[in-house]
Amino acid sequence: MDLSYKNLGSSDLNVSNICLGSMTFGEQTDKKESFKIIDYAFERGINFFDTAEMYPIYPKESTQGDSERILGEWIKNKKNRDKLIIGSKIASSHPDGQGATALKWIRGGGKNLKFNKYNLTEAINQSLKRLNTDYIDLYQLHWPERLVPLFGELEFKYDQNDIHWTPILEILENLNEFIKEGKIRSFGISNETAWGFSKYIHLAEKNNLQTPASIQNAYSLLNRVFEISNSEISLRENVGLLAYSPLAGGRLSGKYLYNKKPKKARYTMWPGRFSRHLTVRGDQAVKKYYELAKEFELDPVGLSYSFVLSKPFVSSCIIGVTSLSQLKQNLQCLEIKLTKEIIERIDKIHSSDPNPCV
Numbered sequence: 001m002d003l004s005y006k007n008l009g010s011s012d013l014n015v016s017n018i019c020l021g022s023m024t025f026g027e028q029t030d031k032k033e034s035f036k037i038i039d040y041a042f043e044r045g046i047n048f049f050d051t052a053e054m055y056p057i058y059p060k061e062s063t064q065g066d067s068e069r070i071l072g073e074w075i076k077n078k079k080n081r082d083k084l085i086i087g088s089k090i091a092s093s094h095p096d097g098q099g100a101t102a103l104k105w106i107r108g109g110g111k112n113l114k115f116n117k118y119n120l121t122e123a124i125n126q127s128l129k130r131l132n133t134d135y136i137d138l139y140q141l142h143w144p145e146r147l148v149p150l151f152g153e154l155e156f157k158y159d160q161n162d163i164h165w166t167p168i169l170e171i172l173e174n175l176n177e178f179i180k181e182g183k184i185r186s187f188g189i190s191n192e193t194a195w196g197f198s199k200y201i202h203l204a205e206k207n208n209l210q211t212p213a214s215i216q217n218a219y220s221l222l223n224r225v226f227e228i229s230n231s232e233i234s235l236r237e238n239v240g241l242l243a244y245s246p247l248a249g250g251r252l253s254g255k256y257l258y259n260k261k262p263k264k265a266r267y268t269m270w271p272g273r274f275s276r277h278l279t280v281r282g283d284q285a286v287k288k289y290y291e292l293a294k295e296f297e298l299d300p301v302g303l304s305y306s307f308v309l310s311k312p313f314v315s316s317c318i319i320g321v322t323s324l325s326q327l328k329q330n331l332q333c334l335e336i337k338l339t340k341e342i343i344e345r346i347d348k349i350h351s352s353d354p355n356p357c358v
Contacts, residue, residue: 003045003334008315009239011186011213013137015048015085017309018331019242021320022049026066027056028266028322034070036324042080044331050216050242050318052089052142053127054103057266061105068130076132086131087138087242089190089216090115090123092145115141115166117174124183139175139184140216143191150191154225154358168196169203176209188214188242194229201237212239214315219243221252221289221304222282222357224350231313240315243308248357251282252304254290281356288349296342305333307346 004017020041025034038049055067068088075081091106093113103109107122127136143150145165147157175187189200189212197215204211215234219226219241226234226241234241247253255262293300308317321327338346 009213015316016046017316018046019048019050019316019318021318022051022067023055023057024322025070026063031070037327038074048085050087054091065130072130072132085137088127088136089140089142092143115171120174137185140188140190148193168199172204172209186213188212190216197233214242216242218245220246220248222248234313241313242316243314244318246308246317254300285356302333302336306336306338
């Protein structure tokens, strides 16, 4: 498998099937190493870079926006903006006022983080400034304002009082205004449900507005929830998946097996965080996939990425790394083509205990 390119949905954004994620830049990875990583990715032909206003992770006030700043400084130094596809995201409120965290340092945080015109304007302008650019190619809604299953949840919990979110048509109209102004070229949704996914498409088409170019949801060997309903929408409506967390936070590499605690790794740095990946079922599945990779003399990382890249609904697989050596290892997945036998074995493991880490 080689690095390849395709248009995101009906947009004119021609992106590489590998996207470099930046959520480690400014926390786990310093600026010097981040520059080396971006250099190597770009030299290899990767043209798609993903960031967000709330990055780096784990989010905190003292580092908020640093991932965009590092990428922006690199862009300024290289003077190659026209050769890049930059994706960023606006953080959202959540009915409980939390979201991933309270995020009080971003426009007041909590319930103030709406997708209304004011917040979109503030967020886009600040991201443009940090990124040293006058336009963002793909602007994404990081997660819905609505009460939906997020970050480790599967069940939708209906709340009749959950009505104080920005109407989807209003969001679409606002985003399309920014497209007309030239501040963004296209937009995407993220961490969306099948209902929300369909609603964005239907309302955009009904009102002659630009439709979403992409949906960025989690997808990996340990989390194939996207296949249940969103994959059909993705394929039939031509809105590609940007698959994030394809290694389930690094767990599929096997580096955490048998209670190992590698330095600078997220579960070592923040024990107790990202609990959706820290499950007994998850560890059992990781061991099975790890053993499968070794049986076929494959790198477990390569097996995991190759699986994601093999899916027809995936437009790009987002790779996040903390070092240049890690990126070089990860890109070896492009040399792997999964055989029918390996895919059947993967599906057998999956069917024995589906989605142990959502």
